Amino acid sequence: MQPVLVSACLLGRPVRFDGTHRQANSAILLRWLSEGRVVPACPEMAGGLPVPRPAAEIIRGIRGAQVRAGVARVLTQSGDDVSAAFVAGARQALALAQAHGIRIAVLKDGSPSCGSTNVHDGTFTGTRVAGMGVTALLLREAGVQVFSELQFAKADAALKALERSAVK
Ligand code: SF4
Numbered sequence: 683m684q685p686v687l688v689s690a691c692l693l694g695r696p697v698r699f700d701g702t703h704r705q706a707n708s709a710i711l712l713r714w715l716s717e718g719r720v721v722p723a724c725p726e727m728a729g730g731l732p733v734p735r736p737a738a739e740i741i742r743g744i745r746g747a748q749v750r751a752g753v754a755r756v757l758t759q760s761g762d763d764v765s766a767a768f769v770a771g772a773r774q775a776l777a778l779a780q781a782h783g784i785r786i787a788v789l790k791d792g793s794p795s796c797g798s799t800n801v802h803d804g805t806f807t808g809t810r811v812a813g814m815g816v817t818a819l820l821l822r823e824a825g826v827q828v829f830s831e832l833q834f835a836k837a838d839a840a841l842k843a844l845e846r847s848a849v850k
Pocket of ligand 1: 690691692697698699724726727790793795
């Protein structure tokens with residue numbers, strides 16, 4: 683059975699920066715849970731950040747690739763540089779995915795770690811720009827198909843395609 687990596691906050695775990703969660707209301711997720719195929723991950727906590735923690739954004743609307751290359755930063759609103767924790771968390775998420783043979787992930791969009799279609803633009807004004815968070819990007823570059831919490835149906839279709847190809 684193909685496992686799926688899922689953001690811990692989408693599973694109801696209160697791991698977000700403000701101590702809340704974003705439990706996903708998804709019949710597909712409930713089925714995955716009953717099948718025992720869900721592997722939870724919170725990259726920011728894995729990277730050593732506490733709950734609660736200051737909100738952080740990728741600065742200047744740039745992408746995770748630049749963060750990983752050391753030419754961009756993830757900062758809190760007060761200017762603390764938390765890039766190292768974000769990169770460490772991303773690497774741990776990738777190691778977890780590789781240890782479980784994971785090829786599909788559903789991650790919370792908009793997050794500087796987990797965002798897969800958009801992230802906040804670094805101005806701390808609630809403005810989003812197209813782009814990926816550090817973890818989502820690292821996973822995608824490693825060949826993991828990354829979906830947002832609005833794409834459970836797509837993720838499930840990809841999962842079924844993978845499982846069909848595995849039995850051929
Ligand atoms: Fe953790 Fe990702 Fe959820 Fe942020 S979006 S709380 S890093 S699992």
